[in-house]
Amino acid sequence: MKKVSIDPITRLEGHGKIEIFVDDNGEVANVYFQIPELRGFERFCVGRPVEELARITPRICGVCPEAHHMAAAKAIDACYGAEPTRTGKMLREILYNAFSAADHTTHFFVLAAPDFVVGPMADPAERNILGLIAKVGPEAGGKVIQMRAWSHELIEIIGGRSVHPVSTVPGGVSKPLSKEEAARVKEIADYQVEFAQFAIEIFNQVVLGNSEYVDLIMSDMYAHKTYYMGVVDENNKVNFYDGDIRVVDPDGKEFVKFAPDDYLQHITERVEPYSYLVYPYLTGVGWKGFVDGKDSGVYRAAPLARLNAADGMSTPLAQAEYERYFETLGGKPVHATLATHWARLVELLYAAERTQDLANDPDVTSTDIHSMPTGITGEGIGVVEAPRGTLYHHYKTDENGFVTACNLIVGTTNNNAAISMSLKKAAQGLIQPGGEISEGLLNEVEMAFRAYDPCFGCATHTLFGEMPLEVAVREQSTGEVLNTVRRFV
Amino acid sequence: MGKPKVAFFDFACCEGCQIEMTNYGAEPFLELLNHVEIVEFREAMTEKTTEPIDIAFIEGSFTRECDRARLEEIRERAAIVIAYGQCATTGGINALKNHQDDYKEYVYGTDSDMPHLDSQKAYGVDAAIKVDYYAYGCPVNKYEVLQIVLHLLHGKEPVIPNYPVCVECKRRETVCRFLEGDHCMGMVARAGCTAPCPAAGIPCEACRGFVDDPNIPALEKVLVEQAGFTPQRAHEKGRMFTANALEATS
Numbered sequence A: 001m002k003k004v005s006i007d008p009i010t011r012l013e014g015h016g017k018i019e020i021f022v023d024d025n026g027e028v029a030n031v032y033f034q035i036p037e038l039r040g041f042e043r044f045c046v047g048r049p050v051e052e053l054a055r056i057t058p059r060i061c062g063v064c065p066e067a068h069h070m071a072a073a074k075a076i077d078a079c080y081g082a083e084p085t086r087t088g089k090m091l092r093e094i095l096y097n098a099f100s101a102a103d104h105t106t107h108f109f110v111l112a113a114p115d116f117v118v119g120p121m122a123d124p125a126e127r128n129i130l131g132l133i134a135k136v137g138p139e140a141g142g143k144v145i146q147m148r149a150w151s152h153e154l155i156e157i158i159g160g161r162s163v164h165p166v167s168t169v170p171g172g173v174s175k176p177l178s179k180e181e182a183a184r185v186k187e188i189a190d191y192q193v194e195f196a197q198f199a200i201e202i203f204n205q206v207v208l209g210n211s212e213y214v215d216l217i218m219s220d221m222y223a224h225k226t227y228y229m230g231v232v233d234e235n236n237k238v239n240f241y242d243g244d245i246r247v248v249d250p251d252g253k254e255f256v257k258f259a260p261d262d263y264l265q266h267i268t269e270r271v272e273p274y275s276y277l278v279y280p281y282l283t284g285v286g287w288k289g290f291v292d293g294k295d296s297g298v299y300r301a302a303p304l305a306r307l308n309a310a311d312g313m314s315t316p317l318a319q320a321e322y323e324r325y326f327e328t329l330g331g332k333p334v335h336a337t338l339a340t341h342w343a344r345l346v347e348l349l350y351a352a353e354r355t356q357d358l359a360n361d362p363d364v365t366s367t368d369i370h371s372m373p374t375g376i377t378g379e380g381i382g383v384v385e386a387p388r389g390t391l392y393h394h395y396k397t398d399e400n401g402f403v404t405a406c407n408l409i410v411g412t413t414n415n416n417a418a419i420s421m422s423l424k425k426a427a428q429g430l431i432q433p434g435g436e437i438s439e440g441l442l443n444e445v446e447m448a449f450r451a452y453d454p455c456f457g458c459a460t461h462t463l464f465g466e467m468p469l470e471v472a473v474r475e476q477s478t479g480e481v482l483n484t485v486r487r488f489v
Numbered sequence B: 001m002g003k004p005k006v007a008f009f010d011f012a013c014c015e016g017c018q019i020e021m022t023n024y025g026a027e028p029f030l031e032l033l034n035h036v037e038i039v040e041f042r043e044a045m046t047e048k049t050t051e052p053i054d055i056a057f058i059e060g061s062f063t064r065e066c067d068r069a070r071l072e073e074i075r076e077r078a079a080i081v082i083a084y085g086q087c088a089t090t091g092g093i094n095a096l097k098n099h100q101d102d103y104k105e106y107v108y109g110t111d112s113d114m115p116h117l118d119s120q121k122a123y124g125v126d127a128a129i130k131v132d133y134y135a136y137g138c139p140v141n142k143y144e145v146l147q148i149v150l151h152l153l154h155g156k157e158p159v160i161p162n163y164p165v166c167v168e169c170k171r172r173e174t175v176c177r178f179l180e181g182d183h184c185m186g187m188v189a190r191a192g193c194t195a196p197c198p199a200a201g202i203p204c205e206a207c208r209g210f211v212d213d214p215n216i217p218a219l220e221k222v223l224v225e226q227a228g229f230t231p232q233r234a235h236e237k238g239r240m241f242t243a244n245a246l247e248a249t250s
Helices: A049-058 A066-078 A086-117 A129-138 A140-158 A179-208 A211-218 A259-268 A303-308 A316-328 A337-359 A417-430 A437-450 B016-021 B026-033 B064-078 B086-090 B092-097 B105-114 B142-153 B165-171 B216-224 B231-237 B239-249
Strands: A019-023 A028-034 A227-232 A242-250 A254-258 A267-270 A279-282 A379-386 A389-397 A401-409 A470-475 A481-488 B007-011 B037-041 B053-059 B078-084 B133-135
Touching: A019 A437, A028 A417, A049 A066, A049 A129, A049 A481, A049 B092, A049 B239, A066 A086, A066 A379, A086 A140, A086 A179, A086 A337, A086 A437, A086 B053, A129 A140, A140 A179, A179 A337, A179 A417, A211 A303, A211 A337, A227 A303, A227 A379, A242 A303, A242 B231, A254 A259, A259 A267, A259 A379, A259 A389, A259 B016, A267 A303, A267 B078, A279 A389, A279 A417, A303 A316, A303 A337, A303 B239, A316 A337, A337 A437, A389 B053, B016 B142, B053 B064, B053 B086, B064 B078, B078 B142, B086 B092, B092 B239, B133 B142, B216 B231, B231 B239
Parallel strands: A019 A470, B007 B037, B007 B053, B053 B078, B078 B133
Antiparallel strands: A019 A028, A227 A242, A242 A254, A267 A279, A379 A389, A389 A401, A470 A481
């Protein structure tokens, strides 16, 4: 294979880029997915007082700042030996679940649903949120906008701000919830549950009601038998805010379950010569390249993986939906990448119910919102389930609490190897020798990518449903570009 | 005359400012669309790049020399350029790397000599092109952005605050962080955010940058005397969102 030398610095923008190489026979030889940008957070956090990291690291991502805020908060708790109070933890978890519900909403309705509702081969000008609203009616659009606006209002009530929240402190949060605020939080949580059920109804009608889409979801082209990772509570149920990390093998059997503090024993990060983004794999299995199966350390995270890695959901409506999901899709584990969209809606329902449960707890308005630091321990690891996968924040400090080392594994990074594999498999299945490489066809390739809801240094989200992405098809031996499709509004 | 054409572009950033703009709720958002036409969102340089724009919003830092040409092209097409968000106005949090030169080795270890893993210092976009208006903040205050657009639609000069966050804390009767035994940057930080952080019990980090002509020595003195900081920490405190401004004053 011709050596692929790519200098992303010369590329136009710092966003996701897919390169598909075809050989002399017109068959897909390889696919590369690149991240051409570096911002340097892990380095510039070093030297800062560790408590600032709860407000620096959210700036990694405007889409999921709450995830970084919470992972940082938990790592900082550990650095200060400050165990959160019950109410402090509840308020954090309410904020976090409300955010997870809002984020899943955005992904499903703005990024993913247009493919199914408007159709994968539709004109890109219609294959967006506006086309979606045209299909399902303006009322649905209004509900989505309200879901986003209200969820962010909740985040602002507890977090102080709606984007880049600030309110966690070592051992809890900085501000109690007033009775009036608690009433509003409850009202928003009720709406979230109602909205989640509405979202599942849309999915039933539009996707499950169409056998063509069900076949597409279940087709081998979009499947990989990998390991799956997710945070679980003490009953092995999905939990976004707290718990141990459980990994199941491609047969669905528990491979390992470990405490967040032990993550370095179980995950190794690998660098490839063409991307800024590392490729983590399971140390206990080893790196065998971009392949699936039991002998390959490639694992997946995020909704598909979390449902596979857990034994169920801790809330009743979500548990019922969880059971229907596995019954419909042929039992555990589900390997179909596109099933991630349904898994995401199961989680949306769970997050909303969890917010509702916590908001109804009488202790939610207690003023016992944080504990006091017991000293400086020198190290802290914080793990949460970000919408796009398990998020690890790991800090070390000196005796004064200044950061001396910082390592982050962000949600999407977990899926980096799997994304490349899924793209290659989809491209090989879709691009035929001599066939025309149309926009619609490349969109179907891209659907393999979109299911992961990738968020590369916050690079792949934009308004109105179009990821800023360039797909280039090149001749393998010469590197000549045969076709390029760029996505933007 | 048709509706003014508005376009959005982004460079090195987290896109939180775009997200903030989606949180208006239905009414203001749809109403705004009655008055402006959003013609482009990002990556617009790849196709029809010659169409003139009335207002160009630019998000993100200028951190790669290769982005200069793209910025110049936007400037050429746009009657008004608004830098929005702290990355675009001052370099923002990205500028935290500007005083370090080993971040590549730090992030990638022994793999760091791979040629593509390069990056440069981060500045506001006015390091490359002329900017007409600045919408500060990490993220922007969406209502302030709305005000800026409304003023421009009416042919008025937008009013960008040049007073400190302390003013806004007084207005909403927030108890001073220093009286709570904490520290704060509010006395030199540019207002316009309505001071939500001190109201939530968290010190102001000056995410909108400094006011014009901040008294940095006085800030450092207060941080040392009132908050018990070491002189070095007091000096570095301001770096979080204002690294470039700090560089310029020291």
